[in-house]
Amino acid sequence: MKILKFNAIWCSGCLVMKPIINEIKKLYPDIQFIDYDYDIDEEMVNKWEVGTLIPVMIFVDENDKEITRLRGEKTKKEIIDTIEGIINEKN
């Protein structure tokens, strides 16, 4: 599983999420986190139809197919519940 993260330098919500994501990275070292900047990586923003509310986290499988996504600021628990949900579904 991979997690695509769409942020922007100027987005206060993204800044608030930064420490939370760092903690989750430690919890799930084998999940790949890929960061995209809303203003720089326009192509990817359009490709994944990110919309106008950020940060956005898109969970994709090995075939680059979207499993689910989280929009806006989320708590650590909400993100962990989503990851666990995907893992359990696979097993």
Place this chain on the structure above:
Amino acid sequence: MKKIKYLFVFLLSFLFILPNVSAEEKKQVNLYLFHSNTCSHCKAEIQFLNELNTRYDNLNLILYEINDSKENKNLMIDIKEKLKIDDPTTPFTVIGDYYYIGFNDGVKEGIEKLVDEYSTNESYDVIADILNGKDVSHFKIKYGQIDKISTIFGEIDPAKISLPVLSIILGTIDGFNPCAMWVLIFLITMLFNMENKKRKWALGITFLTASAVVYLLFMFVWLELAKELLTTITWLKILIGIIALVGAFINIKSFIKSVKEKDSGCEVVDSSKRKKIINKIKKFTSEKSFLLAMIGVIALAFSVNAIELACSAGLPVLFTNVLAINNVSFFETCIYIFIYIFFFLIDDLIVFFVAMFTLNIKAISTKYTKYSHLIGGIIMLLIGILMIFKPEWLMFNF
């Protein structure tokens, strides 16, 4: 027995004399009112004085309408000059040693107390002396005492609370507005890339100062406009009240939308404008010439805060209108506007200084900004309704 009879008759005679004495003791009280036929407060005061006159037949009302009569207006100006009163507005009331400008519950109570006091005690009629050409430079007129007044915040003592509290509340709510926060965060991120520490600090502080100056200019210009127009054009107050209600509707609607949407985050609006600002910031933070970088930052602050004003213009406009209604002096105006702007910038100041000291930007969660829409919306709703139906309730301080 005879002695008791004599005593009884003696006491009885007092009953007859007393009313006459009290009638004689009631001294004539002259109350001068300079008013304008377009001023709603003046109408309210005249209505009150007519009612007061039914209870105090010794009250002598001398009214000067200044909107239609140039002569009356010049007289008011002359009197204010002689009495060293720098506030040009109406209603302007003089009674004995005191004067009032503006009218509300507090002034009402103050006037009644003075009329009652001067009905039995001597009072000096400075206006009569001025009209007779006498020199009154020796006389120091005082602003009328206001005990308690009732406003939307309940029974309060104007000396302790009112405009400063309103300045803080509205400034803080206005500051929570996310419109310009993203620019500051982006600017700080760019500043992090700079090696020169002094330049980093200089550009950041210049941006914040220029932002404050933009707000300051806007609020002073609007205040002068409001002072000039509000006191003469009644429908303008209603129009501003309606604008406030529209602002309230927009704010409350965006709160409801953000609650319904469940997700809160950064709304990405107007990509082209955002990109322009981002490129500008990149340009001057990498600018070799320090002077050009400074000019760039100031220009950025002016353009961003002009947008911010449009984004949240409701609150500064309303605040300056409340100042205009309260006829505060220039010095007091500066204090209230500085308080407003300080609390408007306080979240930016915190984000900036924390970031510069920790080299890590701590931002405020977007979950709170939606509440600034709610609170701001409710306050605009309240002030908008009062502006239309009860402008005098917005009079706090004197």
